[in-house]
Amino acid sequence: MLLWYNITLIDCLGLYFMHDLSKIIDRINTNSTKWSKYKDKNVIPLWVADMDFKTAPQITQAIMNKCEHGIFGYSDLTATVKPDIVNYLHQSFRWKINPQNIKWLGGVHMGLNLISKIFVKPDESVITFSPIYPPFLKIEQFTSRNLINLPLKYDQSNKKWLFDFDLLEQTLSNPGKLKPKLILLCNPHNPVGRVWTQAELNKLLEFAIKYNLLICSDEIHCDLILEPKLKHIPFATLNDEAKMRTITLMSPSKTYNIASLGCAFVVIENAELMQTYLNATNGLYADLNELGLLACKVAYTKCEQWRQQVIAYLQDNKKMIDNALNGYTNITVHSPQATYLSWIDMRHLMLEKNITNPTEYLENYGIGLSNGADFGAPGFVRLNFACAKDLLDQALKRFIKAIG
Ligand SMILES: Cc1ncc(COP(=O)(O)O)c(C=O)c1O
Structure with a gap:
C-alpha cells in the first residue's frame, strides 16, 4: 500500500526526524572545519556555511546501503x-x-x-x-x-x-x-x-x-x-x-x-x-x-519533505535572532530572505566600545562568527543560524552580553 503511493517507510519516518533538528550533535573530533576551529575553547561556532543538522535520513541510508555492498568499482x-x-x-x-x-x-x-x-x-x-x-x-x-x-x-x-x-x-x-x-x-x-x-x-x-x-x-x-x-x-x-x-x-x-x-x-x-x-x-x-x-x-x-522541515526550522531560528537582537541600537541585523546566514552591522558598537576586530571581540564572549572583512565589508559579521535552537539560544545570550 505504501509503495502504491510511492512512499517508502523511510519517507514516513521523515516526520519523526523533524525532532532531530533540535538535537545538539557533538561534532568535535569529527574533522568538522566549523567545530575544529574552536576545539579547546568555549566558543560556539556559527561561522562557515554548513549546518549542524544531520543530513536527510534517505541520503544516509542510500550511502550506507552502498557501503554495505562494499564494492566501489567504476560506476555509471x-x-x-x-x-x-x-x-x-x-x-x-x-x-x-x-x-x-x-x-x-x-x-x-x-x-x-x-x-x-x-x-x-x-x-x-x-x-x-x-x-x-x-x-x-x-x-x-x-x-x-x-x-x-x-x-x-x-x-x-x-x-x-x-x-x-x-x-x-x-x-x-x-x-x-x-x-x-x-x-x-x-x-x-x-x-x-x-x-x-x-x-x-x-x-x-x-x-x-x-x-x-x-x-x-x-x-x-x-x-x-x-x-x-x-x-x-x-x-x-x-x-x-x-x-x-x-x-x-x-x-x-x-x-x-x-x-x-x-x-x-x-x-x-x-x-x-x-x-x-x-x-x-x-x-x-x-x-x-x-x-x-x-x-x-x-x-x-x-528529500523534499526533509527540506521543507529544515526551511521551517530555519525560519524559526531567524525569528529568534530578530526577536533577541532587534531592540539594540548599536548593531543592525540584516535578516536574510534566503540562506541561513544573518549579516550583522557592528560599526556602531565598534565605535562605542573602541573595537577594531568585531569577530575577535565576539570570540572573547564565546561566539565564533565570520568576519565581514573577508567578504569585503569590515565592521560586519556573519552569523550562521543552521543549528539547534538551544545552541542558538546560548549563542544569542552571549551576543547580548557582548553588546549590552
Ligand atoms: C555562494 C557560495 N558559493 C560557493 C560555496 C562553496 O561551495 P562548494 O563547497 O561547493 O565549493 C559557498 C559556501 O558557503 C557559497 O556560499
Missing part, C-alpha cells in the same frame, strides 16, 4: 543522476534543460575559478558585487584575472541591499584597459541574503546585452528561500538572451548539508560556450565520487 551512476537534475530543475524552477548541458564539478568554489579562467582572457576583467562570499574576491589570486569589485548599496528606508546600477553603468561605460567580460553573480546572495527579483535580474541582463558580458551565476543557495512569497529565479531562465550568455553553478551541498561529499555541477546551454568549456577541461578531471553522486540523486528525488 553519473548517467542516471543527470536526468534527476533535469527533473529537479524543471519541477523547482520551470527550467527545461538537456542532460548534456550539465557537467560535474568537485565544488562550486572551484567552478567560480574555472569559469573565470576559461572565459576571461588575461587582458579582460571580471565584475562582482560585494560584500560577497570570499572566494569571489580571490579571483585575481587564483586565476590572475583582474577583478572589479562593485559595492552593493544599502537602501535604508526599505532595509534592503540593492545593485548599484548607476555605478555599474559608470564602470562599464569607462572600461579602461582591462575590458569587463564576465559578471560573477551570487543568486541568492551570500552574505546579504537577497533573493534577487525578476526586475533586478532583467536590469542586470540589459547591461550584459549592452556590453556583451557573460554571467556566471552561483545558485548554490537556491533551495534555501526563507520568505514564502519569494521564489528563486535562475538567471538563465529570464529569456533566450539570458540562456545564451549564462553559466550556472549549482550543488545540493548547502541545502542537504553534504558539502564534504563534493558534488556540484555547471549548466551551460549555449553550445559555443559549452564547446569552449569542453576544450579547456576535457580529460582534466575524473568522474565524481560515487557517494557524492548518490547523495545528489537522493537529495533531488527523495
